Amino acid sequence: xxTGYRMDQTFAVWRILVGAVIIVAIxxxxxxxxxxxxxxxxxxxxxxxxxxxxxxxxxxxxxxWLGTGAVTRVLFGFSIPHLYGRSGKIRWSxxxxxxxxIFVIVLLVELLVFxxxxxxxxxxxxxxxxxxxxxxxxxxxxxxxxxxxQIGAEELFFRGYLLRLIYSRKARLFWAVYVxxxxxxxxxxxxxxxxxxxxxxxxxTTVTGMILCFITLxxxxxxxxxxxHFAVNIFAILIIGQGDTPIGSGAALWxxxxxxxxxxxxxxxxxxxxxxxxxxxxxxRRRYGALIPSESR
Numbered sequence: 644x645x646t647g648y649r650m651d652q653t654f655a656v657w658r659i660l661v662g663a664v665i666i667v668a669i670x671x672x673x674x675x676x677x678x679x680x681x682x683x684x685x686x687x688x689x690x691x692x693x694x695x696x697x698x699x700x701x702x703x704x705x706x707x708w709l710g711t712g713a714v715t716r717v718l719f720g721f722s723i724p725h726l727y728g729r730s731g732k733i734r735w736s737x738x739x740x741x742x743x744x745i746f747v748i749v750l751l752v753e754l755l756v757f758x759x760x761x762x763x764x765x766x767x768x769x770x771x772x773x774x775x776x777x778x779x780x781x782x783x784x785x786x787x788x789x790x791x792x793q794i795g796a797e798e799l800f801f802r803g804y805l806l807r808l809i810y811s812r813k814a815r816l817f818w819a820v821y822v823x824x825x826x827x828x829x830x831x832x833x834x835x836x837x838x839x840x841x842x843x844x845x846x847x848t849t850v851t852g853m854i855l856c857f858i859t860l861x862x863x864x865x866x867x868x869x870x871x872h873f874a875v876n877i878f879a880i881l882i883i884g885q886g887d888t889p890i891g892s893g894a895a896l897w898x899x900x901x902x903x904x905x906x907x908x909x910x911x912x913x914x915x916x917x918x919x920x921x922x923x924x925x926x927x928r929r930r931y932g933a934l935i936p937s938e939s940r
Contacts, residue, residue: 647729647863650811654719659808662714666800669710674703694774694782697880697893701789707796711804719808726803728864737862741870748922749878768883768897779896783881786894790880794872801827801852802859802868810860816935820860824852836888838904843912850916854923860936861927 712723724731756767801823810819828849834841855868879885884895887903901908927934 648807648810648860649813650725650729650807653812654808656812658718659805662718663800663805665714666707666710666804669713670704670706673706694778694786694894697786698782698789700893701786701793704793704796707800708792711796711799715804723799726799726807726865728862728866730864733869734862734864734866737864737866738870738873741867742874745871745874746878749875752918753878753883767900769886769900771884771895771898774894774896776896779881779894782894786881787877790876791873794876795869797827798855798865798869798872802855803865806856806859820853820856824849824856827852836903837908840904840909840912843909843916847912847916847919851919854919857923857927857934857936861931 708723711726715721715723715726727733805823805826806819809823828845828847831848832841832845837844855871858871859865859868879895881894881896883897883899884893885903886898886900901911924934
């Protein structure tokens with residue numbers, strides 16, 4: 644079946660690759676410039692967990708929007724909205740539904756884990772003593788906006804720019820879905836923080852990227868992938884963060900007591916990946932009768 648996500652024209656492979664390199668370079672230069680100024684000149688320790696550190700990290704994704712806008716206009720002759728879908732608009736109904744469902748699912752899973760471990764006397768979460776409730780509320784709105792810009796930048800690049808432009812060339816799913824998803828996974832590689840678990844983190848985010856690509860192809864719009872990504876990141880960044888990490892513990896009300904390099908966290912990553920696959924399989928089968936969109940247009 645047709646997914647309705649291809650564009651009306653195709654573009655040379657070299658243009659897609661050059662554009663991707665330019666976007667990544669703009670993001671890297673912006674990240675390096677901000678880090679150099681704040682750490683080297685302003686004396687702000689960016690390795691310490693705080694709302695300011697988190698704000699700066701999330702704001703570093705804004706250059707992706709700027710770079711993608713410049714690349715699409717100069718190299719391809721269209722504007723950013725063309726990457727959202729054939730309508731040129733974000734389908735906000737898809738965004739709201741995806742956000743609500745995923746947020747509730749994550750909340751129920753966390754409550755189940757908390758209740759189970761509480762009975763066993765080993766609660767997996769602790770209140771973040773570095774952040775008062777008033778501070779959390781004060782920074783909540785700007786952080787929500789920045790989280791949206793962050794997930795939007797990633798979706799725009801991986802499920803918008805790469806997926807849509809490659810897919811429109813009638814490329815096989817290997818190139819349109821699997822390669823960009825693997826790059827999405829590699830972008831989350833962090834062996835310093837997670838040790839061997841960083842491999843499982845890459846596996847999880849690669850599978851997540853594939854699922855988000857498939858959902859985007861099915862829906863013909865980037866909105867549902869954005870809603871899912873937004874719900875997960877809001878929960879992980881602002882509600883229950885990963886302790887012992889500058890970003891994960893920067894603004895969350897609660898912190899996970901599971902060590903980033905522990906076998907427990909590695910097992911949880913595997914289980915989360917399996918849950919994602921099961922949930923997607925149920926949705927795709929019931930909605931479209933298949934797990935993977937047809938490569939035929």
